[in-house]
Amino acid sequence: MSDQSHILIIDDDPLIRRLVGKTLQNAGMQTTVAASGEEGLALFKEHGADTILLDVIMPNGLDGYTTCTQIREQSTGQHIPILMMTGLDDLDSINRAFEAGATDFISKPINIPLLGHRIRYILRAAQTTQSLLDSEKRLHHMAYFDNLTDLPNRTFFQEHLRIMIALAHRHQQKLAVLFLDIDGFKRINDTLGHLIGDQVLQETSNRLRKCLRASDAFTRMGTPPQDGISLARLGGDEFTVLLSSIERNEDAATVAERIRKSLAEPYILGHQEVYTTTSIGISIFPIDGESELELLKNADLAMYYAKRVGGNAYRYFSIDMTDAAKRRLLLDNQLHKAVERNELELHYQPQFDLTTGQYCGVEALLRWNCQELGRISPAEFIPLAEDNGLIIQIGEWVLREACFQAKSWQGKNVPLTRMAVNVSGKQLLHKAFPLLVATVLAETGLMPAALELEVTESALIFEEDSVLEVLQALKKIGVQLSIDDFGTGYSSLSRLMNFPIDCLKIDQSFIRDLEQSSAKAAIVTAIIKMAEGMDMNVIAEGIETQHQLEFVKINNCKGVQGYLLCKPMPSIQIEVFLRDQAQPGLGVYAIN
Known part of the structure; x- marks a missing residue:
């Protein structure tokens, strides 16, 4: 805990403000004071705080409960310690304070000699809580994001796709899933090494981000998507793109072609020049599937057909592909037995x-x-x-x-x-x-x-x-x-x-x-x-x-x-x- 912790004091009583402020300053802390809930909110939005001391009863304007609730609604105020000061010692008032988001409370009259120690204790507890939150965020990032490219992974993409399908269904909109695979990527790893292969994957993710920011489909939505929301690395050299609002099926082809051209440009990695091409499969909601698993599977199948014609191309999914895939699976099973059966x-x-x-x-x-x-x-x-x-x-x-x-x-x-x-x-x-x-x-x-x-x-x-x-x-x-x-x-x-x-x-x-x-x-x-x-x-x-x-x-x-x-x-x-x-x-x- 820093000795320069910033404490925001919100109280309509000038004597309390002066007394509490002086005590905390003597304890080595910085203080800011506000005479009302409205003023306290404005100061918090502008300067922030490490801890807030908040009076419950403020007759003019926002009371302490409402002020506490509005602080918690701020993104920066969700986890900050809020210590409510109250002369009320009934249980209902205390419960209401906690329901509004209070971390703890102090009864008036305030025990001034112990106040500095109480604040320090709360700050230490808050730091421990923040550390746990940070650890939770790191674990969340590890679970949902790819370590190499920092793109969302398969789990994140499927969960996000499920949500977007529900929204598209509610608003009767189309969406498209693009499934991408780098042609011959294994050859790059085998001949140039995994370090170059990893650099190709990182540069591929960067180019995909740029392609999506320039996408016609997203421009029509008013604002471009946040990086990582509509793009994911599923693993290896497989990437997916979600176009969450398209007017025509052809819009997906516009994005796919932009991606294909971008990824066909040479990669300059140090003194090494690497060329790649990409196969892209496209599935459209709702005609090609109504679940995230169906859309991904069918886009993957369409990508396979793009690869079968030589790669460096995109293909839309069609029901014929499903029939062909079933026959291919049947043939695969039979072919494994062909030699031993003398067929x-x-x-x-x-x-x-x-x-x-x-x-x-x-x-x-x-x-x-x-x-x-x-x-x-x-x-x-x-x-x-x-x-x-x-x-x-x-x-x-x-x-x-x-x-x-x-x-x-x-x-x-x-x-x-x-x-x-x-x-x-x-x-x-x-x-x-x-x-x-x-x-x-x-x-x-x-x-x-x-x-x-x-x-x-x-x-x-x-x-x-x-x-x-x-x-x-x-x-x-x-x-x-x-x-x-x-x-x-x-x-x-x-x-x-x-x-x-x-x-x-x-x-x-x-x-x-x-x-x-x-x-x-x-x-x-x-x-x-x-x-x-x-x-x-x-x-x-x-x-x-x-x-x-x-x-x-x-x-x-x-x-x-x-x-x-x-x-x-x-x-x-x-x-x-x-x-x-x-x-x-x-x-x-x-x-x-």
């Missing part, structure tokens, strides 16, 4: 060598015939396996099965020089993957040169150093490496030259539009010439018409595959096909 199988699509006029290799393509759901498209279950991590287990099964099949065909003198197997980006990031390949080759007896591993172009863009290390290890084993779907991953030529690649496979989207698009035709020609200059082979995927076949042959493409030549088929049928095509005169698509 997976490989089909094979032959590759034709335009220089020899013979079928030379096959690409192994994964198929899933689920016992409960029937045949599932690879376009549906392979991305799911990528997301849930099963692609590692499934990829190992595919590799082993394809190598066994290739060795079996070679033992039967089936004309086959190359087995192409697709490898996911997640497999490439496992440094033990080359060891797995070497182990499978040793188990099956297949020569390394007969195995070609196909990686997507997009898998080479991120984690370049790690991927390069794995690819170099694979080349030491002796396998062939190709880039699948080339032309869609936006990798630069300088990057491509860093990798030990043997073959480029032109994505079928370019081949499909050859007849209609001169630009696509020019791209195909450029890829073939580029690969030739880099001493790489080229295979054109998706050949379906004679015109497409003739176009790539004229432009010196060495290999082709597609439905015009042969559709993917099970191993037994492909074996028959390859044997027939190897017989003189039966090579229907051999072009001289």
Whole structure:
């Protein structure tokens, strides 16, 4: 307790004011005096006080009870000690004093020698109480706010959202929930470290605050929201925004687009420049849910769909997403059982060598015939396996099965020089993957040169150093490496030259539009010439018409595959096909 504690004395009796004031000043305290309740309130609002001595009976103007009540209504007066001075010793008066907010009371005539000690005791008790209140505030902050960004956390946001939903329902208003996730944030943590990752999260929260202050939706409300009320960090790289009053659904898109653009700007963190993009999901009350849990869940689901289309985008929730999410959950459960139930199988699509006029290799393509759901498209279950991590287990099964099949065909003198197997980006990031390949080759007896591993172009863009290390290890084993779907991953030529690649496979989207698009035709020609200059082979995927076949042959493409030549088929049928095509005169698509 400071000796310079400030005591406000409110009493209409000048003698009491003088006597009490002098006593407390002699005890080392500062005093201010007021002759009425109104004057006391004005002085308190202007100067504050550490303790208030307040007379109960003041006939002119506000009495002590009313003055005490009004002091307690002030934000600065909620916890200040108020000692009421009264000559009334009946119990009703004392109870009324406490009901008005008094901390304690002193009976008149006042025991002057003990007054200073009484005030000091009250001040110490008040400081103890304030310390407890401060501790409570700290605990409250820890429970409801994120330590890293100082934004509200999930608990705070859900409670606040529940309140705002009730208000929106009462006033028949719309509100929107935006669910944000930073694309590829794990990669930032893994490659640049958690310190940089934390700085990105802090800067993200700062940018989000600025976006909300500039938001059209809030400007229409008259005043911008207080920082932290409509914005929260749920955990990790997930943030939420509450737009508590919107007129149209499109208002949410305006804010989402502003956020997307802001978070796409580079982060300058010391000497490090970091780029991020953001996926945003939007749910609208009341059409997308009438509870905080529904709105959050549906905004989260919409965010997932924004991420599935490549990220750096926003999506509104739709009921179709719920149906798709239920199917995805069902597929996820079934896919976990697919390997042990032997539901997976490989089909094979032959590759034709335009220089020899013979079928030379096959690409192994994964198929899933689920016992409960029937045949599932690879376009549906392979991305799911990528997301849930099963692609590692499934990829190992595919590799082993394809190598066994290739060795079996070679033992039967089936004309086959190359087995192409697709490898996911997640497999490439496992440094033990080359060891797995070497182990499978040793188990099956297949020569390394007969195995070609196909990686997507997009898998080479991120984690370049790690991927390069794995690819170099694979080349030491002796396998062939190709880039699948080339032309869609936006990798630069300088990057491509860093990798030990043997073959480029032109994505079928370019081949499909050859007849209609001169630009696509020019791209195909450029890829073939580029690969030739880099001493790489080229295979054109998706050949379906004679015109497409003739176009790539004229432009010196060495290999082709597609439905015009042969559709993917099970191993037994492909074996028959390859044997027939190897017989003189039966090579229907051999072009001289």
